[in-house]
Amino acid sequence: MTVYVLRRLGILVLSLAAALVVVFALLRILPGDPANALLAANATPDQVQAARREVGSDLPLAQQFVHWIGQMLHLDLGTSFTSGLPVLPDLAQRLVVTVPLTLIAFVLAVVVACVVGFVAAARADRWYGVLLSGVTQLGIAVPVFWIGILLVQVVSLQWGLLPSSGFPRDDWTYPGDALESLALPIVTVAVVMTASIARYVRSAVLDVLGADHIRTARALGASTASAFLRHGVRSAVVPVIAVLGIELASTFLGAVVVESVFALPGLGSMLITGIEQHDYPSIQGVLLVSTVAVLVIGFAADVVQRIVDPRLRTSVSGNR
């Protein structure tokens, strides 16, 4: 297990290094010059030149890259071209929005999805089992932003219950306010996430419930639920964990959409503004954080899967 974790960590670091190069290169392929963001609509050639010097876009690419890597080794993500503020504190301030949003929605979704998925599988022959299964199908089909807009229209504008947008200025100083602002975004994200996780839970549970050892347990007098809980959970959970990792990662990345519907100052809005303004340091910062997040989530999912499932630990191929 230790060897596996170490090897897996090595892969993590290599992927990260590769990602850095790709992030840097992709940004430079975009048309336009970051200096433009600083310029007014009647800039003189002198002003253009000064702006290019200021943001460093007059240097050769290789030199820009080396400079950036050098900065990162000092844990310095640089200073925004446009705002003049350091990127790191800005990122931190965005993360206190995006991380709670993603994690709370994730936990909520996992809890609801497990119940819904289990009922849909265990009662696949009853009307409510079929109904639940149908509803999850629908949940996958509906775009995230549409659910967001719908919730704003009904809950905020018609009922006047929760804020339609924004996040408190003082962040989490008043957790009640912060939660209130995040309530609709969380529900929006959770609805879609629940639907897709529930589909996987349902099929995993269906597989397990059909297995011989569960049938035997039922024959010995256990209820469906207790037979599953005692003998089936472990095997059902393994495929679901892999999916959870992917779901969590994609929700984190997909927060862009939800954040723009609810005008939340999260990572997504930082990314969009950064791209609009060609603010390379900000874009690089956001992409770096999201790349690390995705890689770490993937790593965690692999390790957890291995802890849960002894078969993976002993199989030859599983050790790669």
Next chain:
Amino acid sequence: MKTQIVALAASGIALSLALAGCSSSGNGGSSSGSDATVAIGSLYEPTNLSNVDGGGQGVNEAFQDNVYEGLFRLGDDGKVTALLATSTDTSSDGLTYTFTLRKGVEFHSGAKLTSADVKSSIERVTAEDSQSSRKSSLAVVQSIETPDDDTVVVHLSQRSISFVYNLSYVWIVPADETKLKTEEDGTGPYTLGTWKRGSSITLKPFADYWGKKPANGGVEFDYFTSASTLSNALASGRVDVITSIQSPDALSRFTADTAKYTVSEGDSTTKELLAFNDAKGPFTDVELRQAISAAVDRKALLKAIWGDYGTVNGSMVPPTDPWYEDLTSVNAYDPAKAKQLLADSGHADGFTFTLDTPSYDPHPAVAQYLQSALEKVGVTVDINTISADEWYTKVYQQHDFEATLQEHVNDRDVVFYGNPDFYFGYDNADVQKDVADAEQATSEGQQTELLQRANEQIVEDAASAWLYLYPQIVVSDEDVTGYWKNGLNAQFPVSGITVS
């Protein structure tokens, strides 16, 4: 199983009740009276906090006359009045200006305002590496002297009748201040509270302000990225005022409820232009430009985009500029004449041109309207959608375009047509002379006369097609009063705003 589901449902309800029941202790929040905080919704978050380093429209909106003040102030009526300067002496040749500074003015940091601060503030704009959009207008400044703490003497290289007007955009900042992109130190009625990037800026009343105290207990600018989120914020009570409405769809819900909302339409200086490349390509031909202008029904276009709001202007000069005259009848909508002009210019069988269209509203919709309108006279429009950034590089810097759409925000900007190197590429010696002479005029009457003559020529030549003037619409809760309606140059002074 059943009990589990019920328990789950119950806990879900409990959670949502808990969330809904939370008190709103810090957020938004307008009580009423002079202590009330006013929440203002806007689409223009400043890029940074400096107006000479690319802070953009947003920083003017939030800071001009609120946090920073100039020697002069541009009023909502377009008139310039003294602010930090109490008296101005102009030499008879118009080349020397002597300003006496207001006494007892302090910066937010506590330092006293002196002539050295004024000198360095003007020099920040004219400096070689300045990114101010006003740099070229102030290029006439030759030298600045500070004979004593309260007197500033500015020498110009040539007469400049707009000099005092241009000074209204020069923020007076302390001479030793270096971090203006991220911090402020102005003399205005408010200090910066917090700037939460991507979200909001708060302004707090400045206790030692030299002038009239603000009528409110502070303001909060809340920033949104889409017009619909912005209008939702007003509808749900998160903000009290929105500084400008960018789409008529967003407007209808407020005009329908006059008991709850005030919708005010002020004078605007924002022009929607179909700008031709007059220097190269097909549109060097004056008749062809006139043909395109005559082929577009600007009233119908405005109606399609804005409903009953906005005005058809007929030139680059909005009614608030002193040299405005109604030129809508020149090259007016006349499809028959358009066809005739096309034939005269050798395009009887029509032709095709590429229209570089910025991807943001309202340009794509305008482009489509033009496409269908011009098709009727046999002209094919290829719409090429580009980002704002590409526009800047391709059209603005490289002049690599045939025609483009763009909004021009500033007042008094007809003078751009006097510069043949501007992206319009309009090169007419008479116009250039009139524009230059107007700047050196000895009276506003003379300036007006010269610029009117220049503008008549520009319109006659259809240098561009001026499609319409944007409406300037501010919407607020009905109990909010005291804001400026005209939004000249995007400024939004807040110290008179009250919530009753």
